[in-house]
Amino acid sequence: MDLIVLGCSGSYGAPAGGACSGYLVREGATTIWIDCGNGTFPHLQEHVAVEDLSGVVLTHLHPDHCVDLYSLHVYVRYGSDLSRLPVFAPAYSQRLLGALVADWGDAFAWHAIDNGAAVTIGELGLRFSRTDHPPPTYAVELTSREKRLVYTSDTGPGWSVEAFEPGADLVLSEATYTHDHRPSAIHLSARQAGEAARAARARRLVLTHLWPQIDPVTAVEEGSESFGEAVTLAAPHLVTKV
Numbered sequence: 001m002d003l004i005v006l007g008c009s010g011s012y013g014a015p016a017g018g019a020c021s022g023y024l025v026r027e028g029a030t031t032i033w034i035d036c037g038n039g040t041f042p043h044l045q046e047h048v049a050v051e052d053l054s055g056v057v058l059t060h061l062h063p064d065h066c067v068d069l070y071s072l073h074v075y076v077r078y079g080s081d082l083s084r085l086p087v088f089a090p091a092y093s094q095r096l097l098g099a100l101v102a103d104w105g106d107a108f109a110w111h112a113i114d115n116g117a118a119v120t121i122g123e124l125g126l127r128f129s130r131t132d133h134p135p136p137t138y139a140v141e142l143t144s145r146e147k148r149l150v151y152t153s154d155t156g157p158g159w160s161v162e163a164f165e166p167g168a169d170l171v172l173s174e175a176t177y178t179h180d181h182r183p184s185a186i187h188l189s190a191r192q193a194g195e196a197a198r199a200a201r202a203r204r205l206v207l208t209h210l211w212p213q214i215d216p217v218t219a220v221e222e223g224s225e226s227f228g229e230a231v232t233l234a235a236p237h238l239v240t241k242v
């Protein structure tokens with residue numbers, strides 16, 4: 001299984017190509033786009049043909065996780081022969097995001113996700129878990145025949161990756177802040193991300209969704225200390241094997 005980071009800037013876009021949240025997960029012929037943050041659609045096209053997407057997952061409707069779905073919509077309807085591309089998203093997404101679209105046409109086949117729901121997309125099994133974040137927000141576990149990836153989406157400390165089976169091969173965890181800079185309780189610090197991944201016996205930890213004003217070196221040091229081994233900080237176009 002491959003994880004490709006399209007964007008990882010926390011909550012707003014950073015300078016120099018700092019797209020917001022978006023990832024590709026690839027297993028064989030299956031490619032899933034998880035979160036369509038601003039700036040991720042241009043990056044996506046550097047890694048995959050849109051025609052090769054198997055489906056799209058929106059973990060929640062904060063703009064930094066969903067607005068490039070509008071670009072995908074335009075591409076699918078007017079720039080391709082695609083139709084009914086599967087989109088897995090919170091139940092009200094089609095209506096709420098539709099406020100800016102007169103008509104979705106048959107661009108997407110919408111599927112509602114919910115706490116504990118499980119779906120199969122091609123060669124990957126997905127399971128969702130409601131996190132501690134204001135709009136309905138879902139962490140997602142992706143399982144192939146051999147590997148398991150857990151993406152926390154956005155969450156405060158009231159939810160943990162321990163909601164899934166322990167021992168994931170890779171945990172991609174939000175770590176918006178550092179311990180000494182936590183202006184809001186709806187996100188994690190790098191220390192909290194490391195502690196949770198350690199408790200869940202994750203094999204590897206990649207930190208993401210870093211607030212652009214936070215020093216990345218401090219975040220990596222803090223996360224590595226609490227996780228117990230070196231963590232990786234996500235960066236646009238990072239490609240890693242799960």
Ligand SMILES: [Zn+2]
Nearest residue numbers: 060062133154
């Ligand atoms: Zn959010």
